[in-house]
Amino acid sequence: MVALLEPFIDTICICTxxxxxxLASGAWNTKTDNQFQTTDMQxxxxxxxxxxxADVEKLSNHLRGEQFLDLYNGKLTVENGVITTAGISVIHARSLAANIRFTSxxxxxxxxxxxxAGKLSNMASMTVRGESLIHSAPLTTFAFSRSILKGFGPYIVTFSLLLFAFSTAISWSYYGDRAVTxxxxxxxxxxxxxxxxxxFFIxxxxxxxxIWSLSYVAIVLMAVPNLIGILILRKEVKQNVKEYWLTFGKQYPEEKISRKMLKRFDK
Incomplete structure (x- = not known):
């Protein structure tokens, strides 16, 4: 039951x-102060x-992979948390970052x-903050904080993420469990x-x-064999659907959907 409800709760309710x-809050194109993810920095x-x-067009082409800009290589000098190296620009979350601060x-x-090659190394004990676009949970939190909920927004997002993570963990665990069996x-x-x-721990x-990049790849790898299987078994799937609705229609003839499906399949 949980495995059946998860796509409804996740995709239709929460994601929509x-x-x-x-979109309504305008958070998606508003730069805000946030902690930078090193993999999102360039x-x-x-x-x-x-x-x-002109710069916007160059940056857009770079981010789309159509015409790459020169990446910085060398030493980045920082004084009191502020970059002092001249002639560079920092991208974070596909946007130009500003007011960048480094703390140890x-x-x-x-x-x-x-x-x-445009990537910082040896950042294990370093924290970087600044103003840029954001994504994932921080974007959702920021969007809800700009709504009529104001300060309650982050708490709603936290609770929703808990439900999302819990339902997803159970359903995906069940899918894999059945596949392994x-x-x-x-x-x-x-x-x-x-x-x-x-x-989950890692x-x-x-x-x-x-993590999100790995999940995208994993979902595609999961979808491909499923689509191939559905294509190969299309006749069996069609027959099973027909048998299901015929049985349902005979058990619950008073239902409107039953009359519709009986008319369609009982030929």
Whole structure:
């Protein structure tokens, strides 16, 4: 039952409402102060201004992968948490970042950082904050905080994410459980569950951009064999659907849907 309800709760209810709030609030194209994810950061050689139409076009082409801009390589000098290296631009979450601050522990960082192909290295103990566009849960939280809910928005998002994560974890665990049982037998289910739980633990402290990217790839890899299977078994699927509605129509003849389906299939 939970596995059946999860797509409804997740896709139709939560995602639709969240999307409407994000669009209506204007949070999707508003820069706000946030903690940067290192995998979302990219340092470019050259100064770009998102108020300049020519620069905007260059940045758009770069982000779409049509015409790449030069990436910065070398030392990035930071004094009291502020970048002092000239002639660079920082991209975060597919937008030009501003008011960037580096901290190590709780103190502003001073020193040099190595940049290779536009990516910062040795950032284990470093925190970067600044103004940029945001995505994922921070975007949802920001959008709800700009609604009539104001300060209650973050709490609603937290509670909704809890429901989303719980329903998704149960349903996806069940799907994998049944697949492993069918492919390898019941005795191997315990190993699948151990891997599933371990993956949840690792994901809890891993960069969210990496996790979402992996999930997108995994969903595609899951969808391809399913679509091929549906195509091969299309006749069987059609027959099973027909048998289901014929049985349902005979058991509940007073239902409107029963009359409709009996008329369609009982030929």
């Amino acid at each position: 409402l969240t999307g409407l709030v994000v 340092i470019l050689s050259g100064i770009y201004d998102d108020g300049n139409s 522990g709780k103190e502003p960082f001073t020193g040099e950082l190595e940049v290779l 069918y492919l390898f037998g019941p005795k191997y289910v315990i190993y699948y569950r151990l891997v599933f739980v371990a993956a 994901a809890s402290f891993t960069d969210t951009t990496i």
